[in-house]
Amino acid sequence: RKxxxxxxxxxNVPEGATVAFNCTYSNSASQSFFWYRQDCRKEPxxxxxxxxxxxxxxxxxxxxxxxxxxxxxxxxxxxxxxxxTYLCVVNPTGNQFYFxxxxxxxxIP
Amino acid sequence: xxxxxxxxxxxxCKSGTSVKIECRSLxxxxxxxxxxxxFPKQSLMLMATSNEGSKATYEQGVEKDKFLINHASLxxxxxxxxxxxxxxxxxxxxxxxxxxxxxxxxxxxxxTRLTVL
Numbered sequence: 649r650k651x652x653x654x655x656x657x658x659x660n661v662p663e664g665a666t667v668a669f670n671c672t673y674s675n676s677a678s679q680s681f682f683w684y685r686q687d688c689r690k691e692p693x694x695x696x697x698x699x700x701x702x703x704x705x706x707x708x709x710x711x712x713x714x715x716x717x718x719x720x721x722x723x724x725x726x727x728x729x730x731x732x733t734y735l736c737v738v739n740p741t742g743n744q745f746y747f748x749x750x751x752x753x754x755x756i757p
Numbered sequence: 758x759x760x761x762x763x764x765x766x767x768x769x770c771k772s773g774t775s776v777k778i779e780c781r782s783l784x785x786x787x788x789x790x791x792x793x794x795x796f797p798k799q800s801l802m803l804m805a806t807s808n809e810g811s812k813a814t815y816e817q818g819v820e821k822d823k824f825l826i827n828h829a830s831l832x833x834x835x836x837x838x839x840x841x842x843x844x845x846x847x848x849x850x851x852x853x854x855x856x857x858x859x860x861x862x863x864x865x866x867x868x869t870r871l872t873v874l
């Protein structure tokens with residue numbers, strides 16, 4: 649079983665829509681979780697960390713469900729500029745980081 | 758956030774030559790850095806973990822004699838692609854973890870696009 653699994657999509661949504669991505673992880677002892685955004689032909693950039701209590705940054709909400717071992721990212725009021733690939737990253741311990749394959753999002757005018 | 762730089766950003770070389778890529782942490786020290794490869798429309802693939810002061814750890818299927826890694830200091834790791842071939846053409850990205858809010862967070866370099874003719 650892969651350490652981290654993500655639905656690759658693609659997700660094609662109209663502007664203004666709400667879209668959610670999930671990412672499951674296999675190591676129940678994992679402590680740190682992140683969402684990264686990667687634009688075409690660019691490096692991934694940290695979008696937000698995922699805290700146990702959930703966290704929100706503007707239109708973006710990240711949540712952690714330890715019981716079911718998944719993290720989620722919710723994007724409200726989608727903008728054209730949100731089109732990108734969203735990667736979930738799990739840090740089980742120390743310097744180990746495991747990446748999902750990424751979920752492709754295209755926001756359509 | 759923390760800054761990681763990579764050099765060069767783009768390189769084109771002839772088959773059989775060697776190419777060195779540098780990864781630097783600009784405002785923090787990194788005892789560990791990671792090297793990834795990404796082919797078009799595919800996910801990042803971890804190649805190896807670079808450890809300052811000791812040997813790199815390579816992922817399964819990555820040839821250590823072909824992809825030489827040297828973590829020369831706490832702010833610099835280099836990846837040398839030896840005897841490059843066209844199939845080595847890819848986007849190579851490094852990253853380094855740094856502690857933020859008591860959690861290690863990965864910061865990525867801007868990547869190096871390698872084209873082997």
